[in-house]
Amino acid sequence: MRKCFFVPALLLLLGATPALSLSDTSYLAPGAFDSVHLLPPPPRATSPQQGQDIDGVLRAQQTASPERIKRAEEDAKVDIAQFAAVLGTKFSFTAVPGVAAFFRKVARDTREPVNMAKDCWERPRPFVADDRVHPPGAMREETANRPGATPANSAPHDRASPCLPVESPSPEFSYSYPSGHSTFGAMTAILLANMVPEKRNELFVRGWDYGQSRIIGGVHFPTDVESGRIEATAMVALMMQNTDFRTDFAAAKAELRKALGLSE
Amino acid sequence: MRKLALAPILFLSLLFLSLAASPVLALSDKPYIAATDVDFPALLPPPPKEDSGAGKRDLQAILDLQKNMTPERMANIQRDLEQNVYVVAAPVLGPKFTKENFPLAGEFFAKVTKDAGIGIGPIKQKYKKLRPFQYSKDVKTPENIAKVSGGPTYPSGHSTTGAEVAILMSMMVPEKREALYARGWGYGVNRMASGAAYPSDWESGHITASLAVNQMLKNPEFRTDFEAVKAEIRKGLSLN
Numbered sequence: 001m002r003k004c005f006f007v008p009a010l011l012l013l014l015g016a017t018p019a020l021s022l023s024d025t026s027y028l029a030p031g032a033f034d035s036v037h038l039l040p041p042p043p044r045a046t047s048p049q050q051g052q053d054i055d056g057v058l059r060a061q062q063t064a065s066p067e068r069i070k071r072a073e074e075d076a077k078v079d080i081a082q083f084a085a086v087l088g089t090k091f092s093f094t095a096v097p098g099v100a101a102f103f104r105k106v107a108r109d110t111r112e113p114v115n116m117a118k119d120c121w122e123r124p125r126p127f128v129a130d131d132r133v134h135p136p137g138a139m140r141e142e143t144a145n146r147p148g149a150t151p152a153n154s155a156p157h158d159r160a161s162p163c164l165p166v167e168s169p170s171p172e173f174s175y176s177y178p179s180g181h182s183t184f185g186a187m188t189a190i191l192l193a194n195m196v197p198e199k200r201n202e203l204f205v206r207g208w209d210y211g212q213s214r215i216i217g218g219v220h221f222p223t224d225v226e227s228g229r230i231e232a233t234a235m236v237a238l239m240m241q242n243t244d245f246r247t248d249f250a251a252a253k254a255e256l257r258k259a260l261g262l263s264e
Numbered sequence: 265m266r267k268l269a270l271a272p273i274l275f276l277s278l279l280f281l282s283l284a285a286s287p288v289l290a291l292s293d294k295p296y297i298a299a300t301d302v303d304f305p306a307l308l309p310p311p312p313k314e315d316s317g318a319g320k321r322d323l324q325a326i327l328d329l330q331k332n333m334t335p336e337r338m339a340n341i342q343r344d345l346e347q348n349v350y351v352v353a354a355p356v357l358g359p360k361f362t363k364e365n366f367p368l369a370g371e372f373f374a375k376v377t378k379d380a381g382i383g384i385g386p387i388k389q390k391y392k393k394l395r396p397f398q399y400s401k402d403v404k405t406p407e408n409i410a411k412v413s414g415g416p417t418y419p420s421g422h423s424t425t426g427a428e429v430a431i432l433m434s435m436m437v438p439e440k441r442e443a444l445y446a447r448g449w450g451y452g453v454n455r456m457a458s459g460a461a462y463p464s465d466w467e468s469g470h471i472t473a474s475l476a477v478n479q480m481l482k483n484p485e486f487r488t489d490f491e492a493v494k495a496e497i498r499k500g501l502s503l504n
Contacts, residue, residue, distance in 0.1 A: 038431060038474060040445040049446065162441050186309075194306055204309040208318065226467055233307050233471045234478050240303065 020098035020251045023244035026109040033235050035113035035120075035178075036155060036163060039227045042123045042177040050129075053221040057126045057133055060215040068216060073137045075213035078107075078184050082210065083192060086202045087260060096259045102252035103188065110187065110235045112154070114180050117231070120155035120163035123177035126218050133218040143173045143219050179220040182228030183235075185210025190236050195253040196262065289492045291371055292485040295379045301479050304383040308471060311393050311418040312464050322462040326396045326403055329457040337457065338406070344454040345409055347422060349373035352429040352451050356443045357501060366500055372493040376432065377425050380476035384424060387472075388416040397459040405459035413460040420461040423452030423469025424476075431477050436494040437503065 043049035064072070075082060080103045084091045093100045125143055127133040135143075155163045189207020193200040211229060214220035220228075239245045257264060312318035344351060349369055354361045363370050395417040397405035405413075430448025434441040452469060455461045461469075480486045498504070 033478070037435065038478060040430065040449060041442050044442075162438065189309070190307055201310050205312075205316070205318070208309055212318075226470065229467065230471050230474050234474050237302050237307055237475050237478065240306075 020101060020248065020255065022101060022105050022248045025244060027106065027239040027242050027245040028109045028235060030112065032238050033113045035117035035231060036161065038234065039117055039178060039230060041162060042121050042223055045129065053223050054126065054130050056222040057215055057218055061218055064216045069136050072213035072216040073139060075210050076139055076142050078181060080188055083188060083203065083206055086199055086206050087196065090259055096256055098255045099252045102248055106187065107184065113235065114183055114231065116155050117178050118175040119153040121177045122164055122167060122175055125173050125176045126221055128173055135218040139217040139219050145171060145174050176220055177224045178227035178231055179211060179214050179224040180228065181214050182211035182225040183232040186229040186232035187236055190233065195256050289368055291375055291489045294485060296376065296480040296483050296486040297379050297382065297476055299382045302383065302475050304472065304475065305387060305390060307475065308387055308419065308468055311391050314399055318464065322464050323396065323400055325463045326456055326459060330404055330459065341454045341458045344451050347425050349429050352426055352448060353433055356440050356447050366496055368496045369493050372489055373429060376428050380424060380428065380472065383472050383476050384419055384421060387419060391418050392416045393418040395460050396462055403459040409458050409460055417461055418465045419468035419472050420452060420455055420465035422455040422461065423466045424473045426451035427470045427473030428477060431473065436497050
């Protein structure tokens with residue numbers, strides 16, 4: 001009896017949300033973005049560039065206002081809802097489920113190159129590399145590797161590869177370079193700005209600021225953030241050449257613009 | 265009579281000899297990238313406004329770079345005003361890396377920079393952002409550099425060139441990968457220290473270069489030219 005009640009409810013739910021049927025193949029072919037060769041290597045632990053990177057983190061931490069630090073803590077969430085500050089309260093998962101699903105797929109399809117670059121360089125986080133760096137709130141713990149969550153190192157470490165030899169296969173904290181949060185922030189900014197060009201400036205400011213949050217939080221170096229942005233832009237450029245991506249992007253864009261009450 | 269008959273033969277054989285002696289590899293006469301390949305204006309962020317948080321950080325970074333200027337640093341800044349592969353890569357590949365010894369490399373990288381200009385040019389014109397030294401009197405720029413740096417600042421062409429050389433030369437000479445990247449990125453730092461570019465110009469130059477190079481690598485004619493240049497460089501540097 002109870003079961004019968006669910007069926008119409010389910011149908012109603014389906015009817016209410018004309019779910020986007022997204023492509024079931026990846027927007028980014030495996031190996032399409034060679035993150036190992038196309039990004040600069042991070043500074044070595046003993047190099048002057050590493051010193052500049054640490055100075056960059058310390059300066060950002062010292063000069064950030066309490067409100068800005070609070071935002072850095074909030075930006076630890078990898079969530080498109082972090083862009084609601086620009087697009088308004090109508091930009092929520094329930095109001096735009098298709099858009100949310102589209103961004104989840106983009107995140108999934110771009111994960112491999114990001115992880116591979118991280119595994120290539122095995123760079124420790126700023127707060128691990130220098131004890132003057134103190135992440136606020138829970139930001140330090142949020143970068144901890146959950147036991148068993150990290151698969152085996154995915155990068156090539158043979159002699160032909162520029163990657164460093166595996167030294168710490170199971171570090172306490174996930175690797176620093178490049179910044180996955182910055183990749184997410186930049187990628188989301190670019191895609192949303194192409195859906196809602198009316199808010200282009202604000203969306204890019206938010207997406208780039210998202211990367212700055214990681215430096216202020218002491219969980220990423222400036223070079224991690226820059227390479228995260230390069231990676232994001234390169235991957236979006238490649239996805240834009242994929243027909244399935246363009247179809248799904250257009251559908252997500254239509255849903256978003258309708259939800260925000262903007263013209264088609 | 266004899267002279268007349270011989271002249272064309274002599275001329276032709278000399279021509280043939282000279283062609284055979286130096287197999288002049290001609291680069292593709294088509295652009296390595298087309299304007300429709302990559303939507304640069306859709307992908308690159310707008311530059312920060314000068315009075316925004318990011319804009320103020322940008323200016324402060326230039327002022328910090330200009331502190332404690334030494335004659336050596338100024339000499340490097342002046343050297344890096346010139347924009348070609350020899351200036352960027354010779355500090356890593358050695359003093360033998362010159363136009364005379366590696367002519368094809370110069371042509372190739374000049375073509376890469378020129379062709380990637382379809383990415384930068386429209387964006388420079390779209391925002392027409394003032395150079396740091398044009399915006400703030402606190403920024404000190406040598407007169408000769410200011411004189412030739414009047415165009416819009418965003419994105420930085422020097423940083424784009426530095427990154428193009430770093431990415432591509434690292435694929436040709438992977439033995440020097442780390443130093444080439446440090447130099448390619450550092451080349452752009454000198455441009456900032458000269459007061460002619462902001463960090464956001466620098467970053468966007470790197471993004472532009474990555475986008476352009478990623479796309480060029482898919483072009484078979486580019487790959488052919490790339491392999492020819494790689495062979496010239498590795499042979500000339502006695503690398504196997």
